[in-house]
Amino acid sequence: MKIQFKTTYEVIIIGGSYSGLSAAMALGRSLRSVLIIDGGNPCNKQTPHSHNFITHDGEKPHVIAQKAKEQVLNYDTVHFLEDFALSGKKAENGFEISTKSGKTFKARKLIFATGIKDVMPDIEGFSACWGITAIHCPYCHGYEFKSDKTAIMANGEHAFHIASLVNNLTDDLTILTQGTPDFDENQRAKLKKHDINIIETPVTKFEHQDGSLEKVILEDGTSLTLKAVYAGLPFEQHSDIPQQLGCSLTETGHLKVDLFQKTEVPGIYACGDNTSRMRSVAYAVSTGNIVGAMVNNELTQEDF
Known part of the structure; x- marks a missing residue:
């Protein structure tokens, strides 16, 4: 069945790997309208097996991600778009995101689950x-x-x-x-x-x-x-949209967030590898779950 994408959602999640999907599940279970935009380039694409994630120890990373995606999309209010988010700007009552394919979407809240990009050393092999x-x-x-x-x-x-x-x-x-x-x-x-x-x-x-x-x-x-x-490799943020929108980086180059994964820009949250040195599937999932709950709470307090 072909998805009919709307132009406006309550939440846009940029990045559809472990942390983004985890946030989407929490939001979908609260009947929030959510758009996940994912470019399909996870940082662990070469890693053969994922470990230290209870119930999934030794599983292939892409298998975990695919199962997570299938479960998240069982929630009818969550949509998944295979595209690359190119730019963002503040808009009336929220934000506007433009993609590589020329699409434009608006949302009240943004979640960046965009990960980081490792910078490879100049060493053959x-x-x-x-x-x-x-x-x-x-x-x-x-x-x-x-x-x-x-x-x-x-x-x-x-x-x-x-x-x-x-x-x-x-x-x-x-x-x-x-x-x-x-x-x-x-x-x-x-x-x-x-x-x-x-x-x-x-x-x-x-x-x-x-x-x-x-x-x-x-x-x-x-x-x-x-x-x-x-x-230990140097890295870059996989997306510069958070900085376009005024989000700060820490001294280590991660997006600056509080204990609830909220950035310094109202309405914008971040989770997963782009916020911490703790690079693991388990950590990404946990921070995504926190973000989903916090964003839902923020929407609730605004509307109730």
């Missing part, structure tokens, strides 16, 4: 391994590489913190600082105590088979056999 064996989180991926030869491609406090967590998962751990190590005496002593090696020679290539890492090649031609590499 890295992007093919990202989300598979080049990983970001010990809680999401660490168990699957327990006892394996593992490296952390980072420096300073971030590398030290990840090392403290991963040390519990493997006895074969190396830090690849990509240049001069940035550790104080106390940190160096602890790394030495746990036999964590430090290599400062930059990595130039990831040798892999379909994303499964075999070894990294260093600038001096030497190599290091590894099964997994933790990497």
Whole structure:
């Protein structure tokens, strides 16, 4: 059955992955008219399995997302548009969103569940391994590489913190600082105590088979056999519409929200990866659920 999209909704959700769908479910169950706009480019598209999300541990990410979408769309007041939101502006009684296909929609409230875009390093083979064996989180991926030869491609406090967590998962751990190590005496002593090696020679290539890492090649031609590499990458917001509308970013580059996921702009909320370093399916779902309830409450208080 072909959906007849309206031009005006109570809520527009930009981003239709875990957090956006979670928010939509809470709103749909309160009979709110909701439009989800999604461009179909989730940041974990290469990740083979999702972990640390109770009832879905080990499931393929796209399977979780598809099941969630099917369940959310059982609520008749929720519509899903496969399109890309290009711009937004404030309008009378709310906001106006324009899409890549030339469509324009209005809503009283906006929810940004747009995620972030990782900036890949200039290392041959890295992007093919990202989300598979080049990983970001010990809680999401660490168990699957327990006892394996593992490296952390980072420096300073971030590398030290990840090392403290991963040390519990493997006895074969190396830090690849990509240049001069940035550790104080106390940190160096602890790394030495746990036999964590430090290599400062930059990595130039990831040798892999379909994303499964075999070894990294260093600038001096030497190599290091590894099964997994933790990497903390710089990132960009996947959408600049929140900033177009006046939303602020934190020092880390995330959208600034309060405890209820509300931005500094009245009527605009955000949830999921674009608001926090806590990048996981479980976190995205939880913040989406909060946003759905808070937006419904705000609409209720305005109308009751």
